[in-house]
Amino acid sequence: MKNLLYKTSRGQYILGDSQKLIENGSLDDFKNKVQLILFSPPFPLNAKKKYGNKLGDEYKKWLSDLAPLFTKLLKKDGSIVVELGNAWEHGRPVQALLSLESLIAFLNNPKADLRLCQEFICYNPSRLPSPAQWVTVNRIRTIDSYTHVWWMSKSDYPKADNRRVLRPYSKSMLQLLKRKKYNSGRRPSEHTISEKSFLTDNKGSIMHNVLELEQMDQERDLRLPQNMFSFANTNSNDFFSNECRRKNIPIHPARMPTALASFFIEFLTEPDDLVFDPFAGTNTTGYCAEKLGRRWLAVEIDKKYGKQSIIRFKEPKLTKTLTIKKI
Numbered sequence: 001m002k003n004l005l006y007k008t009s010r011g012q013y014i015l016g017d018s019q020k021l022i023e024n025g026s027l028d029d030f031k032n033k034v035q036l037i038l039f040s041p042p043f044p045l046n047a048k049k050k051y052g053n054k055l056g057d058e059y060k061k062w063l064s065d066l067a068p069l070f071t072k073l074l075k076k077d078g079s080i081v082v083e084l085g086n087a088w089e090h091g092r093p094v095q096a097l098l099s100l101e102s103l104i105a106f107l108n109n110p111k112a113d114l115r116l117c118q119e120f121i122c123y124n125p126s127r128l129p130s131p132a133q134w135v136t137v138n139r140i141r142t143i144d145s146y147t148h149v150w151w152m153s154k155s156d157y158p159k160a161d162n163r164r165v166l167r168p169y170s171k172s173m174l175q176l177l178k179r180k181k182y183n184s185g186r187r188p189s190e191h192t193i194s195e196k197s198f199l200t201d202n203k204g205s206i207m208h209n210v211l212e213l214e215q216m217d218q219e220r221d222l223r224l225p226q227n228m229f230s231f232a233n234t235n236s237n238d239f240f241s242n243e244c245r246r247k248n249i250p251i252h253p254a255r256m257p258t259a260l261a262s263f264f265i266e267f268l269t270e271p272d273d274l275v276f277d278p279f280a281g282t283n284t285t286g287y288c289a290e291k292l293g294r295r296w297l298a299v300e301i302d303k304k305y306g307k308q309s310i311i312r313f314k315e316p317k318l319t320k321t322l323t324i325k326k327i
């Protein structure tokens with residue numbers, strides 16, 4: 001590929017505009033081959049126009065137009081997962097609807113035939129107070145601490161298995177499994193719990209659609225799936241962030257949490273499946289895919305972020321197959 005910045009044995013990072021690259025056929029080799037498209041789009045701007053960020057209706061149309069382009073690359077049972085934060089009206093304590101409207105326009109684009117499989121909330125208890133003016137100065141709003149994550153697909157039954165993302169049992173469940181005794185009977189909620197309910201050890205419990213990224217309470221265990229613990233628990237204290245700080249490189253301001261990326265990669269793909277991020281930035285998606293034994297493809301418009309993302313692959317276990325192209 002012409003604009004290749006670097007590759008590993010499992011993936012490649014391409015510099016360019018993902019919309020144009022799909023439209024001009026540069027990514028045709030990947031048609032109907034991608035199992036998961038995972039991304040957070042550049043944010044819409046409601047004030048100043050910046051490179052890569054569009055305004056209002058122009059943004060909505062741009063995001064919506066991407067849906068049929070992306071589905072062209074997707075396998076029949078593939079998934080698209082989009083992470084989108086909340087936006088606020090400029091200078092007002094009012095939430096903007098543009099990002100959600102744009103996401104609905106993407107989902108509803110008739111040329112793409114997508115449906116919403118499930119909405120997830122990605123909750124980050126240690127998110128810095130924002131929007132700062134209304135939260136910390138005027139004290140009239142609470143901290144905006146979650147992002148919307150929408151899982152969509154071309155079919156009602158995309159590849160998915162929640163047994164791949166079991167979370168560790170709670171302490172009380174572990175005790176219950178040990179005691180092998182349960183307070184059975186009818187509950188006020190009208191559910192009837194049989195004597196044997198809850199006594200089978202399934203090696204973990206089923207994930208909820210709220211991903212809590214960090215521990216809120218030191219006394220309480222953080223219950224993310226086991227594999228996600230092979231990634232550093234906080235985005236600000238991993239190999240990549242530490243290296244960026246050591247080298248005085250200003251870190252990409254809108255990275256996707258590794259826990260979020262790895263959760264969806266494990267849940268919706270199997271080893272060797274192909275994962276694509278069209279707005280790759282620091283390549284959180286490719287990095288998590290690489291570690292989880294999936295193949296990956298990343299596209300990013302800004303070379304500075306492309307170069308920064310190479311740092312992720314300087315992690316001792318990942319450098320072996322890394323090849324950087326001089327461009």
Ligand SMILES: C[S@@+](CC[C@H](N)C(=O)[O-])C[C@H]1O[C@@H](n2cnc3c(N)ncnc32)[C@H](O)[C@@H]1O
Binds near residue numbers: 019053254283
């Ligand atoms: C929200 S960030 C994604 C960050 C990424 N998920 C990560 O973890 O680092 C969006 C990225 O999209 C890039 N971008 C904007 N327009 C683009 C386009 N048309 N094609 C490819 N990348 C684009 C921006 O430069 C930015 O790095």
